Amino acid sequence: MNKKRRRAMARWGWLFLGPVTVAFIIGFIWPFLQGIYLSLCKFVLTRDAEFVGFSNYLDAFRDQSFMHSFWYTGLFAIVSLVLINILAFTVAYFLTQKIKGANLFRTVFFMPNLIGGIVLGYIWSMIFDGILSHWGTSILLDTKFGFWGLIILMLWQQIGYMMIIYIAGLQAVPEDMIEAARIDGASRTQTLFKVTIPNVMPSITICTFLSLTNGFKLFDQNLALNGGGQPFIQNADGSVIKTTEMMALNIYNTFYGQNSTSRGLGQAKAVIFFVLVAGLGIAQLAFTRKKEVQQ
Amino acid sequence: MTKKRQRTLADERRFRTFISVVLAIICIIYVLPVVSVAVNSFKKNTYVKTETFALPNEESFAGFDNYVKGMTFGDYPFWKCVLYSTFITLASSGLIILFCSMAAWYIARVNSLVCKIIYYLCVFSMVVPFQMVMFTLSKTADTLKLNTPWTIPIVYLGFGAGLAIFMFVGFVKGIPIEIEEAAAIDGCGPVATFFKVVLPMLKPTIISVGILEIMWVWNDFLLPYLVLDLTEYKTIPIQIQYLKGSYGTVDLGATTALIFLGIIPVIIFYLCCQKYIIKGVAAGAVKG
Numbered sequence: 358m359n360k361k362r363r364r365a366m367a368r369w370g371w372l373f374l375g376p377v378t379v380a381f382i383i384g385f386i387w388p389f390l391q392g393i394y395l396s397l398c399k400f401v402l403t404r405d406a407e408f409v410g411f412s413n414y415l416d417a418f419r420d421q422s423f424m425h426s427f428w429y430t431g432l433f434a435i436v437s438l439v440l441i442n443i444l445a446f447t448v449a450y451f452l453t454q455k456i457k458g459a460n461l462f463r464t465v466f467f468m469p470n471l472i473g474g475i476v477l478g479y480i481w482s483m484i485f486d487g488i489l490s491h492w493g494t495s496i497l498l499d500t501k502f503g504f505w506g507l508i509i510l511m512l513w514q515q516i517g518y519m520m521i522i523y524i525a526g527l528q529a530v531p532e533d534m535i536e537a538a539r540i541d542g543a544s545r546t547q548t549l550f551k552v553t554i555p556n557v558m559p560s561i562t563i564c565t566f567l568s569l570t571n572g573f574k575l576f577d578q579n580l581a582l583n584g585g586g587q588p589f590i591q592n593a594d595g596s597v598i599k600t601t602e603m604m605a606l607n608i609y610n611t612f613y614g615q616n617s618t619s620r621g622l623g624q625a626k627a628v629i630f631f632v633l634v635a636g637l638g639i640a641q642l643a644f645t646r647k648k649e650v651q652q
Numbered sequence: 653m654t655k656k657r658q659r660t661l662a663d664e665r666r667f668r669t670f671i672s673v674v675l676a677i678i679c680i681i682y683v684l685p686v687v688s689v690a691v692n693s694f695k696k697n698t699y700v701k702t703e704t705f706a707l708p709n710e711e712s713f714a715g716f717d718n719y720v721k722g723m724t725f726g727d728y729p730f731w732k733c734v735l736y737s738t739f740i741t742l743a744s745s746g747l748i749i750l751f752c753s754m755a756a757w758y759i760a761r762v763n764s765l766v767c768k769i770i771y772y773l774c775v776f777s778m779v780v781p782f783q784m785v786m787f788t789l790s791k792t793a794d795t796l797k798l799n800t801p802w803t804i805p806i807v808y809l810g811f812g813a814g815l816a817i818f819m820f821v822g823f824v825k826g827i828p829i830e831i832e833e834a835a836a837i838d839g840c841g842p843v844a845t846f847f848k849v850v851l852p853m854l855k856p857t858i859i860s861v862g863i864l865e866i867m868w869v870w871n872d873f874l875l876p877y878l879v880l881d882l883t884e885y886k887t888i889p890i891q892i893q894y895l896k897g898s899y900g901t902v903d904l905g906a907t908t909a910l911i912f913l914g915i916i917p918v919i920i921f922y923l924c925c926q927k928y929i930i931k932g933v934a935a936g937a938v939k940g
């Protein structure tokens with residue numbers, strides 16, 4: 358770029374960067390910084406914040422409902438990760454085998470992805486309660502039903518999404534490589550494990566991380582399917598653990614539940630949650646970068 | 653040898669037919685939830701829970717009663733929700749596409765310290781979950797009077813800028829700078845260069861970003877729920893949550909009717925732009 362052009366660009370910088378910068382400060386930077394500060398305060402409204410140091414964080418780690426939601430979310434994320442990826446890869450693998458109707462199948466499998474979390478949750482709550490009402494029970498009455506119900510919902514929603522990424526990966530595997538393996542006498546299974554899967558490792562990495570972070574960040578579906586009269590355990594000290602509550606919902610309930618004095622605690626939980634999710638995100642970036650270098 | 657080869661070909665064909673049949677059955681199971689929503693929306697409230705999987709009969713058939721009830725629930729006409737949802741979705745996506753592509757081009761070409769800072773903050777914002785900022789963001793939006801459907805797109809622009817800028821910068825870096833330099837020699841200033849030369853070339857990324865933003869904003873529940881002034885403005889997901897999540901007896905018939913009304917536009921949108929949607933989603937996933 359020559360000097361004249363550079364000067365012209367600098368003169369128009371405000372126009373190109375201004376609108377996004379202003380909105381970004383309002384919609385992200387300021388709330389984020391204020392959120393960090395408020396996690397160290399006791400407050401009901403942002404105006405009356407009183408600095409209390411790290412006591413909110415200590416309370417968060419002592420809060421049994423939060424710890425329960427952490428383990429529950431982790432378990433959910435891992436189970437859904439394994440099932441979604443195995444099923445999505447299987448479907449994608451078969452759809453790339455030149456079968457009849459592949460396009461139609463792809464269209465149908467992807468469809469649930471466009472439906473929002475709240476609506477998804479209520480669709481499935483209708484279906485599960487329709488089934489469970491024959492035994493006089495409901496998805497809201499048993500932790501096991503709540504857990505597996507949410508897993509089924511997530512499978513229905515996410516398989517199509519991951520399938521699309523796997524199909525793109527599978528189509529990039531060179532045809533002649535597979536042909537060569539066949540000619541050398543490799544069976545279908547051998548070709549799959551020795552040639553195809555090593556070639557789609559980048560897609561597998563992406564999908565694994567995506568389903569892991571999706572599992573951790575899950576909120577709408579959890580609220581719609583498991584919210585309301587959740588199954589709960591009452592502790593000796595009177596505190597209540599809602600057993601199907603995931604981390605995001607736990608944070609939401611801490612903020613907007615009946616006890617408005619626990620907002621500092623809620624914000625501290627949110628910061629812990631952020632560190633966890635951001636950690637996963639950064640690990641993903643590092644992982645995919647490394648893969649790119651190797652190739 | 654030839655005999656063996658023929659057998660494997662026949663095997664192959666049989667294998668493919670078998671897979672097709674299995675996938676067809678799974679497909680039918682896959683659409684059943686949506687079909688059952690459609691069927692149940694025509695049943696009387698009490699039958700939705702007890703006879704979820706039966707077709708409506710004379711006794712349980714409710715005609716369009718559920719639709720009438722759902723569309724007037726809480727004295728809040730449903731067409732308002734549709735209007736607000738549509739406006740917020742289109743305005744937010746439009747703002748994000750316009751301003752983020754402008755900023756992304758500038759960042760990619762100028763690459764000064766300010767540009768680098770903005771870029772890395774955007775990348776950073778992609779890994780921050782909404783719960784981290786939900787309380788402070790809703791308070792900030794309240795203070796600045798951004799709590800109406802006409803102003804909430806600014807909040808979406810701020811919170812959604814990260815992914816869009818990331819995707820646009822990635823694409824702009826792949827465009828040869830010589831084209832812009834030629835335009836500059838022909839007397840185009842930066843503004844004309846961007847709108848006349850760069851923007852048309854960004855079309856594939858604009859479509860991908862647009863699809864991702866439309867899907868996100870249309871389905872988003874918590875951000876508008878916390879930011880909007882709910883006494884006056886409700887989007888479709890908010891109204892469904894009000895109807896189903898309200899205390900006391902829930903009118904399942906009316907909820908199902910609204911759910912079905914909420915799904916129809918999504919499915920039409922999907923069938924019309926399927927190709928772009930699938931491409932956009934794949935592009936967003938690989939990068940984000």
